[in-house]
Amino acid sequence: xxxxxxxxxxxxxxxxxxxxxxxxxxxxxxxxxxxxxxxxxxxxxxxxxxxxxxxxxxxxxxxxxxxxxxxxxxxxxxxxxxxxxxxxxxxxxxx
Amino acid sequence: xxxxxxxxxxxxxxxxxxxxxxxxxxxxxxxxxxxxxxxxxxxxxxxxxxxxxxxxxxxxxxxxxxxxxxxxxxxxxxxxxxxxxxxxxxxxxxx
DNA sequence: GTAAATCGGTTTATTTTATAAACCAAATAA
DNA sequence: TTATTTGGTTTATAAAATAAACCGATTTAC
Numbered sequence: 001x002x003x004x005x006x007x008x009x010x011x012x013x014x015x016x017x018x019x020x021x022x023x024x025x026x027x028x029x030x031x032x033x034x035x036x037x038x039x040x041x042x043x044x045x046x047x048x049x050x051x052x053x054x055x056x057x058x059x060x061x062x063x064x065x066x067x068x069x070x071x072x073x074x075x076x077x078x079x080x081x082x083x084x085x086x087x088x089x090x091x092x093x094x095x
Numbered sequence: 096x097x098x099x100x101x102x103x104x105x106x107x108x109x110x111x112x113x114x115x116x117x118x119x120x121x122x123x124x125x126x127x128x129x130x131x132x133x134x135x136x137x138x139x140x141x142x143x144x145x146x147x148x149x150x151x152x153x154x155x156x157x158x159x160x161x162x163x164x165x166x167x168x169x170x171x172x173x174x175x176x177x178x179x180x181x182x183x184x185x186x187x188x189x190x
Numbered sequence: 191g192t193a194a195a196t197c198g199g200t201t202t203a204t205t206t207t208a209t210a211a212a213c214c215a216a217a218t219a220a
Numbered sequence: 221t222t223a224t225t226t227g228g229t230t231t232a233t234a235a236a237a238t239a240a241a242c243c244g245a246t247t248t249a250c
Contacts, residue, residue: 007206007207011207011208012208013208013209038209039209039210039211041209041210041211041212042208042209042210045207045208045209046208049207065216065217066216066217067216
């Protein structure tokens, strides 16, 4: 029986966000928007979902007078990502 | 910039179906249902989508008095799967 | 033999997701 | 001072996944 693919991660944009955060330790909204080419609205929604799932932390601060939203992956998020990748491999190795 | 993940394949059930068909040369409805643990309705819908995309062929026949729906992957389907896997790797290798 | 249950599905309705559009406050540029 | 841009959020819409209802044919149980 095939294991289920964590639906929180099985989304193009959320997977991209998490992948980036796995490699980068922290990334702000503007950086993520540029890397993923997502619209701001979509990115905002998907960041919220990852936050609600406990997969990332979100910190709002100021740089000069501009707001800055910084995201980091949590341990839970790392584990979820690793498990997602392993599950995915069980699908793909059938090739 | 991240490439887009083929949305026809970026679906848990359709990916499972295609993965199975990559390994098995042909599979009927009942077999796919058992392997994927999907409901008949969901499986029927997703098979239709893969058929419409030209990724599989679907052949209906009889075995004795029972109907049999046999699926096979097409060359286009194989190519799409391979490209999907490669794109996915570009997401995951960011780890 | 016939009523009820099962098999192999399809169709339709509902829920969930993803995406886009509209909006907002603050800052900067013209 | 009035656009315009920046850095987002909220809300509405479109698309997708899933579940529920249904269907005809076949068995099974009585």
